[in-house]
Amino acid sequence: SQVQINGLIEMVLKRLRPIARKRNIELIFESKRDVSADIDEVKFSLAVNNLVENAVKYNKEDGWVRVTLDADHKFFYLKVADSGIGIPAEFKERVFERFYRVDKARSRETGGTGLGLAITKSVVLMHHGAIRVDSVEGEGSTFMVRIPLIYIP
Numbered sequence: 525s526q527v528q529i530n531g532l533i534e535m536v537l538k539r540l541r542p543i544a545r546k547r548n549i550e551l552i553f554e555s556k557r558d559v560s561a562d563i564d565e566v567k568f569s570l571a572v573n574n575l576v577e578n579a580v581k582y583n584k585e586d587g588w589v590r591v592t593l594d595a596d597h598k599f600f601y602l603k604v605a606d607s608g609i610g611i612p613a614e615f616k617e618r619v620f621e622r623f624y625r626v627d628k629a630r631s632r633e634t635g636g637t638g639l640g641l642a643i644t645k646s647v648v649l650m651h652h653g654a655i656r657v658d659s660v661e662g663e664g665s666t667f668m669v670r671i672p673l674i675y676i677p
């Protein structure tokens with residue numbers, strides 16, 4: 525069914541705000557337009573949650589997370605950018621693998637299983653979309669998701 529993506533994102537951010545506040549990380553949402561799309565609301569919320577949770581978890585004290593939503597005639601675009609620790613270039617593709625974590629020691633402290641991005645990617649693929657990441661080590665990361673508004677098999 526048609527789901528209002530702006531509202532979905534607002535709800536995810538509302539849930540993560542208390543965690544962000546503990547480390548004084550600013551959560552920003554910018555949307556250029558109202559986007560509605562035929563998506564699985566529960567699964568897509570989980571995908572967005574995993575991206576924003578990572579952006580907070582792998583961030584620095586007093587950092588920021590910026591979520592942006594845009595669309596054209598064919599796709600909607602979701603970006604989650606952060607001011608965090610970044611991902612070394614050689615590991616950029618591997619972070620989408622199940623159980624893969626860049627820093628084993630740090631990951632033990634922050635908790636989790638290393639499944640978040642694998643789940644996010646499978647949800648994106650299920651919606652015939654694509655996901656990629658740009659990152660500069662020590663400066664931050666940007667995860668980009670693109671989902672077709674109309675799928676023609």
Ligand code: ATP
Nearest residue numbers: 578579582610619625626627636637638639640641
């Ligand atoms: P889980 O999501 O199951 O709680 P996790 O966060 O470790 O555990 P993923 O979300 O799949 O697992 O992420 C895999 C690894 O990719 C992380 O352990 C981390 O090393 C790296 N990573 C993910 N997102 C970011 C980010 N925004 N900035 C820096 N590193 C990241």
Ligand code: MG
Nearest residue numbers: 578636640641
């Ligand atoms: Mg995660």
